Amino acid sequence: MNIYVLMKRTFDTEEKIALSGGKINEDGAEFIINPYDEYAIEEAIQVRDANGGEVTVISVGNEETEKQLRTALAMGADKAVLINIEDEIENGDQFTTAKILAEYLKDKDADLIIGGNVAIDNASGQVGPRVAELLTIPYVTTITKLEIDGTNVTVTRDVEGDAEVIETSLPLLVTAQQGLNEPRYPSLPGIMKAKKKPLEELELDDLDLEEEDVEAKTKTIEIYLPPKKEAGRVLTGDLNEQVQELVQLLHTEAKVI
Amino acid sequence: MTETKKIVKGGSFLIEDIAYQDVFTPEDFTDEHLMIAKTTEEFIENEVVPQVEYLENHEFDRTVKLLKKAGELGLLAADVPEEYEGLGLDKVTSSLITEKMAGSGGFSLSHGAHVGIGSLPIVLFGNEEQKNRYLPLLASGEKLAAYALTEPGSGSDALGARTTARLNAEGTHYILNGEKQWITNAGFADVFVVYAKIDGEKFTAFIVEKTFPGVSTGAEEKKMGIKSSSTRTLILEDVAVPIGNLLGEIGKGHVIAFNILNIGRYKLGVGSVGGSKKAFELTVKYANGRQQFKTPISQFNLTKEKFGTMAAKIYAAESSVYRTIGLYEENQGKLSTEESKDIKLLANSIAEYAIECSLNKFFASEVLAYVTDEGVQIHGGYGFMQEYPIERAYRDARIQRIFEGTNEINRLLVPGTLVKKALKGELPLFQKAMALQEELMMLLPEEPGDEPLAQEKYLVKNAKKIALLAAGLAAQKYGKALEREQEVLANIADLISNVYAMESVVLRTEKAIAKDGLEKSKQKLLYTQIFCQEAFNEMEATAKESLVAIEQGDTLRMMLSSLRKFTRHTPINVIAKKREAADVLIEAERFIV
Numbered sequence: 022m023n024i025y026v027l028m029k030r031t032f033d034t035e036e037k038i039a040l041s042g043g044k045i046n047e048d049g050a051e052f053i054i055n056p057y058d059e060y061a062i063e064e065a066i067q068v069r070d071a072n073g074g075e076v077t078v079i080s081v082g083n084e085e086t087e088k089q090l091r092t093a094l095a096m097g098a099d100k101a102v103l104i105n106i107e108d109e110i111e112n113g114d115q116f117t118t119a120k121i122l123a124e125y126l127k128d129k130d131a132d133l134i135i136g137g138n139v140a141i142d143n144a145s146g147q148v149g150p151r152v153a154e155l156l157t158i159p160y161v162t163t164i165t166k167l168e169i170d171g172t173n174v175t176v177t178r179d180v181e182g183d184a185e186v187i188e189t190s191l192p193l194l195v196t197a198q199q200g201l202n203e204p205r206y207p208s209l210p211g212i213m214k215a216k217k218k219p220l221e222e223l224e225l226d227d228l229d230l231e232e233e234d235v236e237a238k239t240k241t242i243e244i245y246l247p248p249k250k251e252a253g254r255v256l257t258g259d260l261n262e263q264v265q266e267l268v269q270l271l272h273t274e275a276k277v278i
Numbered sequence: 279m280t281e282t283k284k285i286v287k288g289g290s291f292l293i294e295d296i297a298y299q300d301v302f303t304p305e306d307f308t309d310e311h312l313m314i315a316k317t318t319e320e321f322i323e324n325e326v327v328p329q330v331e332y333l334e335n336h337e338f339d340r341t342v343k344l345l346k347k348a349g350e351l352g353l354l355a356a357d358v359p360e361e362y363e364g365l366g367l368d369k370v371t372s373s374l375i376t377e378k379m380a381g382s383g384g385f386s387l388s389h390g391a392h393v394g395i396g397s398l399p400i401v402l403f404g405n406e407e408q409k410n411r412y413l414p415l416l417a418s419g420e421k422l423a424a425y426a427l428t429e430p431g432s433g434s435d436a437l438g439a440r441t442t443a444r445l446n447a448e449g450t451h452y453i454l455n456g457e458k459q460w461i462t463n464a465g466f467a468d469v470f471v472v473y474a475k476i477d478g479e480k481f482t483a484f485i486v487e488k489t490f491p492g493v494s495t496g497a498e499e500k501k502m503g504i505k506s507s508s509t510r511t512l513i514l515e516d517v518a519v520p521i522g523n524l525l526g527e528i529g530k531g532h533v534i535a536f537n538i539l540n541i542g543r544y545k546l547g548v549g550s551v552g553g554s555k556k557a558f559e560l561t562v563k564y565a566n567g568r569q570q571f572k573t574p575i576s577q578f579n580l581t582k583e584k585f586g587t588m589a590a591k592i593y594a595a596e597s598s599v600y601r602t603i604g605l606y607e608e609n610q611g612k613l614s615t616e617e618s619k620d621i622k623l624l625a626n627s628i629a630e631y632a633i634e635c636s637l638n639k640f641f642a643s644e645v646l647a648y649v650t651d652e653g654v655q656i657h658g659g660y661g662f663m664q665e666y667p668i669e670r671a672y673r674d675a676r677i678q679r680i681f682e683g684t685n686e687i688n689r690l691l692v693p694g695t696l697v698k699k700a701l702k703g704e705l706p707l708f709q710k711a712m713a714l715q716e717e718l719m720m721l722l723p724e725e726p727g728d729e730p731l732a733q734e735k736y737l738v739k740n741a742k743k744i745a746l747l748a749a750g751l752a753a754q755k756y757g758k759a760l761e762r763e764q765e766v767l768a769n770i771a772d773l774i775s776n777v778y779a780m781e782s783v784v785l786r787t788e789k790a791i792a793k794d795g796l797e798k799s800k801q802k803l804l805y806t807q808i809f810c811q812e813a814f815n816e817m818e819a820t821a822k823e824s825l826v827a828i829e830q831g832d833t834l835r836m837m838l839s840s841l842r843k844f845t846r847h848t849p850i851n852v853i854a855k856k857r858e859a860a861d862v863l864i865e866a867e868r869f870i871v
């Protein structure tokens with residue numbers, strides 16, 4: 022089976038976000054594989070181990086992304102592809118990433134493509150579905166279970182806490198939700214083997230893409246931190262008084278009603 | 279023709295200078311090193327830490343399961359060569375594993391005793407058959423190892439062991455009798471490396487399996503700390519050990535014991551660095567969350583002073599320990615597979631850095647003691663309560679100053695080994711000390727420049743002279759009787775320790791500045807400035823105390839005046855530097871460089 026994983030390099034979840042010059046300051050920050058993409062990698066490895074085939078992890082990123090790709094290889098993926106857009110694209114968006122990925126994938130005969138449900142940084146959840154649209158294959162998002170029997174696939178997806186079971190078939194794109202599996206840590210032998218596994222680096226040119234083809238469809242106007250959380254307030258008095266006070270505060274202070 | 283790179287001689291740092299390109303620093307870790315460190319951290323965080331309560335209550339079946347799981351990840355195989363189904367990774371890797379394991383307290387001892395003192399005697403000194411028989415099982419965790427040297431009557435005096443071995447009439451087995459005390463992993467280990475005296479005199483190592491009839495263990499010891507590790511007496515009653523299980527050579531057990539101790543010492547240094555970082559992180563997080571007078575206590579300047587001091591010390595310990603590991607990697611990496619099977623060559627290559635190993639052992643374990651003590655202090659009353667992990671860290675830290683040779687024994691070893699090396703002509707120590715006497719006559723005051731590290735390099739240069747002055751004077755005055763002057767010897771060890779640590783931080787920071795620029799090396803520079811200033815102040819007092827003990831009258835006055843020349847400098851404002859360093863640490867909520 023020909024399996025592809027879409028992976029993004031993101032800020033470490035424990036990293037504090039700081040802004041400088043209207044941009045997120047990346048100096049000295051730790052980066053990780055987007056946690057949802059870790060589920061995707063784990064699932065891909067399990068599917069391969071059960072059905073045979075090959076797992077290729079692809080990322081659109083910069084030179085630094087090689088580290089996260091190596092980690093994916095150390096977990097057990099077979100090959101990695103880095104599409105390095107650092108020098109060409111300054112402000113990409115989900116369209117940019119999806120377009121590049123689809124262009125790479127269009128002649129690869131992928132049976133299964135797995136991505137994370139969202140990336141923990143921009144959290145758009147768009148790249149997976151967009152890639153499927155461009156490749157004209159079906160997709161199912163936020164999955165918590167994947168069963169493959171020949172080309173028939175049964176997918177359980179998380180719908181706001183409930184489960185929805187969908188039957189579909191390969192080729193297919195799915196995005197992974199927490200609970201799909203428990204991602205493994207790269208083992209030491211895995212880490213040492215990863216050094217020797219193929220990691221291909223491509224640029225837009227190699228995909229016959231021009232910068233205009235992938236120009237972002239959105240523009241970031243401003244980046245700002247969420248307002249500092251104020252201390253909470255406990256309302257007192259009997260229930261009626263509390264409700265009245267709450268309504269009034271929502272109206273005058275929070276200005277939401 | 280093979281290119282021979284000049285090997286740095288053990289102890290040579292005291293009399294020679296070395297370029298930063300020639301020292302290993304944590305900034306030289308490869309991506310693989312860092313990935314393996316991360317796997318270890320995740321293993322500890324996700325698998326071990328949730329079980330600490332059970333482990334502390336001696337539920338050692340859990341320890342065994344965790345060790346097997348570690349085995350599946352390859353965390354037991356780093357030091358075992360590939361030909362015996364290990365991973366054969368470098369010393370930096372196995373050290374990083376040791377460092378990261380330290381976050382789990384007592385479990386790190388179970389791991390360390392297995393991969394270190396338990397398995398290494400076979401890795402390094404086993405014959406082909408023994409390696410094939412045991413190493414694959416030890417690397418996977420299928421069998422777990424322990425090390426049995428200490429006895430009730432022989433601790434620091436390891437060779438005074440009473441356990442005996444006697445060849446049976448058939449000549450097939452050695453019959454072992456005796457008791458080994460405080461054996462880590464004894465509760466569940468399958469394989470013990472045991473030292474016994476053949477015919478009551480020839481000190482020899484044996485591989486003893488738990489299943490051999492006559493092997494038993496005593497009750498679990500009730501310890502002050504590292505309760506998560508199993509510690510018991512190993513009892514040997516007429517245990518028949520096949521002659522094929524004799525490790526190394528008859529009567530050469532001390533070669534194995536002392537070299538395993540050397541390795542154990544630098545590994546203990548690395549573990550102390552890991553424990554210090556963990557304790558620091560616990561403390562700085564607590565201090566950020568704890569408010570008094572409506573202010574997080576991390577914001578008080580006296581707390582910042584503590585963070586600045588702790589972090590500078592951790593930086594010094596980390597720099598020293600990894601520098602030593604780099605020396606080992608360089609030196610042993612140079613041995614071919616054939617050469618590394620030559621026990622004499624191998625033993626010499628390990629013993630080469632005995633001084634550095636002892637320095638790391640006592641310095642890093644005392645940094646850990648300092649950091650965990652201040653950690654409790656910053657936690658205030660909560661630090662005294664068992665719900666707070668700093669309480670356990672404080673108790674767990676205490677043993678580090680005791681085992682692998684007490685810090686006192688290790689201090690005495692430093693000048694002792696130096697003198698031995700000098701007498702053997704391996705180090706021109708006496709020549710340098712003489713030259714120093716002449717130099718003293720013509721010494722002119724010097725002003726270091728203003729560029730970064732200029733002052734610290736100047737302090738290192740003079741620190742070496744101060745250490746040589748005291749050591750040279752002591753050797754000259756006491757001759758062979760120096761051995762009895764233990765207080766002076768310990769002082770000399772402290773002087774040398776500070777030289778090694780100061781030089782290690784300066785070289786590391788210099789290397790970092792050369793690679794990443796000054797802007798990105800600011801924190802490192804601050805630690806270097808703080809540490810060098812404080813270590814130098816300490817040296818001044820230690821040297822003075824020593825000179826006064828050794829000499830008197832006019833000679834003493836002359837010596838003190840020499841010391842004054844060497845210590846002349848304009849001190850930096852460490853209070854300001856510590857505040858600056860602390861602000862970054864408080865923001866990061868962990869030790870960063």
